Amino acid sequence: MRELRYREALREAMFEEMERDESVFLMGEEVGHYQGAYKVSEGLMEKYGERRVIDTPIAEAGFAGVGIGAAMVGLRPIIEFMTWNFSFVAFDQIISNAAKVHQMSAGKIQVPIVFRGPNGAAKQVASQHSHSTAPFYTHIPGLHVIQPSTPRDAKGLLKSAIRSNNPVIFLEGETLYGVKGEVPDEGVDELIPIGESRLARPGTDCTIVTWGRPYYTVLAAAEKLAAEGIECEVIDPRTLRPLDTELMVQSVKKTNRCVVVHEHWPYGGPGAEIVDRLQREAFDYLDAPLERVTGLDVPMPYALNLEDKVLPTEKRVIDAVKRVSYAK
Amino acid sequence: MAKIIGLPKLSPTMEEGTLVAWTKKEGDEVEIDDLLAEVETDKATMEFRSFDRGVLLKILVPEGETLEPDAPVAIIGKAGEDISDLLAQVEAGAGSATVSAPAPAPAPVPAPVSAPAPVPELASVSASDGRVLSSPLVRRLARERSIDLHTVQGSGPRGRIVKRDIESYAGGALAGAALALIGERPAPRVVKASSMRRTIARRLTESTQTTPHYYLTIDVDIAPLADARKAMNAELEAAGKKVSLNDLIIKAAAVALRRVPEVNASWMGQEIHYHQVVDISIAVAIDEGLMTPVVRDADRKGVAQIADEVRDLAARARDKKLQLEEMTNGTFSISNLGMFGIEEFTAVINPPEGAILAVGTIRDEPVVDGGTIVPGKRMRFTMSCDHRVIDGATGAKFMAAFKTLVEAPLNMLL
Numbered sequence: 137m138r139e140l141r142y143r144e145a146l147r148e149a150m151f152e153e154m155e156r157d158e159s160v161f162l163m164g165e166e167v168g169h170y171q172g173a174y175k176v177s178e179g180l181m182e183k184y185g186e187r188r189v190i191d192t193p194i195a196e197a198g199f200a201g202v203g204i205g206a207a208m209v210g211l212r213p214i215i216e217f218m219t220w221n222f223s224f225v226a227f228d229q230i231i232s233n234a235a236k237v238h239q240m241s242a243g244k245i246q247v248p249i250v251f252r253g254p255n256g257a258a259k260q261v262a263s264q265h266s267h268s269t270a271p272f273y274t275h276i277p278g279l280h281v282i283q284p285s286t287p288r289d290a291k292g293l294l295k296s297a298i299r300s301n302n303p304v305i306f307l308e309g310e311t312l313y314g315v316k317g318e319v320p321d322e323g324v325d326e327l328i329p330i331g332e333s334r335l336a337r338p339g340t341d342c343t344i345v346t347w348g349r350p351y352y353t354v355l356a357a358a359e360k361l362a363a364e365g366i367e368c369e370v371i372d373p374r375t376l377r378p379l380d381t382e383l384m385v386q387s388v389k390k391t392n393r394c395v396v397v398h399e400h401w402p403y404g405g406p407g408a409e410i411v412d413r414l415q416r417e418a419f420d421y422l423d424a425p426l427e428r429v430t431g432l433d434v435p436m437p438y439a440l441n442l443e444d445k446v447l448p449t450e451k452r453v454i455d456a457v458k459r460v461s462y463a464k
Numbered sequence: 465m466a467k468i469i470g471l472p473k474l475s476p477t478m479e480e481g482t483l484v485a486w487t488k489k490e491g492d493e494v495e496i497d498d499l500l501a502e503v504e505t506d507k508a509t510m511e512f513r514s515f516d517r518g519v520l521l522k523i524l525v526p527e528g529e530t531l532e533p534d535a536p537v538a539i540i541g542k543a544g545e546d547i548s549d550l551l552a553q554v555e556a557g558a559g560s561a562t563v564s565a566p567a568p569a570p571a572p573v574p575a576p577v578s579a580p581a582p583v584p585e586l587a588s589v590s591a592s593d594g595r596v597l598s599s600p601l602v603r604r605l606a607r608e609r610s611i612d613l614h615t616v617q618g619s620g621p622r623g624r625i626v627k628r629d630i631e632s633y634a635g636g637a638l639a640g641a642a643l644a645l646i647g648e649r650p651a652p653r654v655v656k657a658s659s660m661r662r663t664i665a666r667r668l669t670e671s672t673q674t675t676p677h678y679y680l681t682i683d684v685d686i687a688p689l690a691d692a693r694k695a696m697n698a699e700l701e702a703a704g705k706k707v708s709l710n711d712l713i714i715k716a717a718a719v720a721l722r723r724v725p726e727v728n729a730s731w732m733g734q735e736i737h738y739h740q741v742v743d744i745s746i747a748v749a750i751d752e753g754l755m756t757p758v759v760r761d762a763d764r765k766g767v768a769q770i771a772d773e774v775r776d777l778a779a780r781a782r783d784k785k786l787q788l789e790e791m792t793n794g795t796f797s798i799s800n801l802g803m804f805g806i807e808e809f810t811a812v813i814n815p816p817e818g819a820i821l822a823v824g825t826i827r828d829e830p831v832v833d834g835g836t837i838v839p840g841k842r843m844r845f846t847m848s849c850d851h852r853v854i855d856g857a858t859g860a861k862f863m864a865a866f867k868t869l870v871e872a873p874l875n876m877l878l
Contacts, residue, residue, distance in 0.1 A: 143506075173507070174506070174507060175506075175507070175508065258476060258477050259476030259477050260476050261476070310477055311477050313477075313506055314477070314479050314480070314506045392599075392601050392627055419600050420600050420601065420603075420604040421600070421601050421604070422599060422600045422601055423599040423600075423601040423602065423626050423627040424599060424620075424626065462619070462620050462621075462626055462628070
């Protein structure tokens with residue numbers, strides 16, 4: 137094991153997959169000569185040239201569509217959105233083509249494509265550029281949606297996504313790119329399966345399900361709660377569609393309570409889906425109503441003090457855990 | 465005045481930056497907005513421009529070093545200014561106390577924002593409408609452990625019974641501290657209540673909760689009745705029969721009820737029923753509980769017949785062979801715990817009857833008779849009365865009549 141940043145882990149995944157498979161290529165705004173808006177693709181063009189690392193005009197609908205077409209005829213494109221906020225321009229291509237072609241061609245045509253880029257709020261980029269987009273894409277049958285929290289998961293899941301024959305939505309985080317974490321040594325070809333959740337922290341008293349940026353908020357809150365005698369078990373679903381609830385159900389059966397913490401808005405989405413499944417699959421084991429700590433139900437304010445209120449905070453996580461634990 | 469220059473935050477998400485290259489060297493003049501250095505951030509290599517005018521007096525950080533925002537990187541001031549204090553400050557780690565970079569936004573105070581859209585709770589559901597509020601887990605545990613949730617105190621919101629309540633309930637009356645002292649105790653043996661047990665529980669709870677009981681105790685000389693019994697049994701010996709003291713007490717009570725018929729009554733809500741018959745319910749202890757077979761028209765039956773009937777009813781009660789009509793519609797009850805040495809006790813009224821007589825044991829004790837202490841045989845009787853139908857004086861009148869009959873059994877013939 138060695139320590140890598142999240143962005144370096146993603147970069148390695150792309151290097152390794154492009155090295156392994158000639159049909160893999162990267163396309164997007166500033167991915168080549170500028171080496172990526174967030175330097176995720178740094179060095180890729182130098183190694184694989186302009187034929188496989190393609191700078192596009194600012195035309196998301198166009199290059200998403202070109203990518204889908206390329207995938208339909210046998211290539212394995214990685215399409216980088218500079219941020220997922222810009223994917224809205226390409227929404228029709230993703231929903232109507234990427235997610236549908238396999239079914240509408242009676243299984244004759246596959247679309248092995250990965251759309252990736254930073255998702256969610258960064259810092260003071262205001263309402264139009266702070267979307268947590270998981271609910272939009274997890275809603276669509278025909279898409280896989282992955283949102284890794286750690287460098288190791290980012291690398292292992294991106295490699296699996298590139299090798300998948302399904303269209304994959306791969307949600308990264310601007311605030312996560314600098315996060316460091318353990319990643320298997322160079323040369324270890326670790327593939328993390330799509331649709332498998334992970335136990336991030338063992339505990340006995342309350343289950344917390346979380347992913348993405350709040351993952352780190354939750355781990356910090358769990359340490360503070362442990363100091364007060366409440367041991368939280370933290371589970372990261374990693375893949376939001378298909379959703380693996382087995383580990384969560386087992387955990388809730390043990391702890392009898394659960395808080396789901398996510399950045400996206402509270403109305404619907406994977407957070408609500410998880411609560412729905414857990415209340416049914418673990419009904420006879422619940423000692424308290426399930427709670428959620430979410431991004432607040434407003435367009436993201438620009439003001440820093442308000443933005444900090446809208447995003448899930450340690451205090452809100454701690455309060456919710458205490459409520460479901462009937463603790464003071 | 466010279467000041468320490470800190471590394472500015474060059475992108476909103478920058479958590480550290482690498483000072484790639486200085487573009488000024490020590491001693492250079494610096495104008496506001498002059499390029500000082502290049503810093504690599506999480507986004508890109510950014511320009512680090514000066515917010516101050518003066519001379520770059522000291523470079524604190526070599527090229528290639530990675531730093532957190534606000535870390536001291538240089539000192540700018542007037543040419544020749546003494547900066548030893550500032551250097552000491554940097555050395556001490558006080559760092560960017562006088563940093564000139566744009567002041568970082570003050571750390572926001574986390575406000576107590578409650579979770580949006582919590583799982584809604586039905587406001588109309590409350591413990592006051594008789595529903596027991598409990599978590600799904602508690603309902604499952606209660607099913608598995610045969611716990612009646614009506615008997616568990618809930619500590620959750622609006623009295624909801626939660627896991628910790630049922631766990632402390634399972635521990636019984638032993639408080640947590642005591643439990644810790646004596647360690648793990650065996651759990652109680654759990655027996656499902658029989659239907660008889662549940663009927664007893666329901667009827668007696670109802671009686672004590674809805675009937676205003678009061679109690680009258682009287683001490684009587686039982687020697688005359690014991691003598692009468694002896695005489696009767698001598699007479700009955702040839703027939704192979706026997707009467708007990710209790711049979712005589714039943715007879716005496718039945719006759720007393722004829723003399724004070726207001727006690728032979730039932731409260732029926734809007735009416736009082738004064739019974740025309742004297743049917744005495746006899747409390748009989750059996751293995752699983754208690755039954756009350758009825759001796760009908762006890763006032764009109766001879767003691768020998770009462771004795772026969774009581775013996776038969778009690779035997780069939782123990783064998784659970786009684787018919788329903790043999791156990792219902794009594795008008796007055798007698799309960800006797802004398803055989804256990806109980807001197808006196810109070811019994812619970814068997815509704816809708818108006819009273820129950822509790823019989824104690826025979827006591828041999830000194831009695832003052834005409835100024836002389838003589839050996840006496842005494843017995844105490846306590847009658848529980850339903851105050852809705854029997855007032856104190858009425859009850860007392862009955863007890864006096866009863867005492868007269870017991871102390872002079874011949875009066876029963878009157």
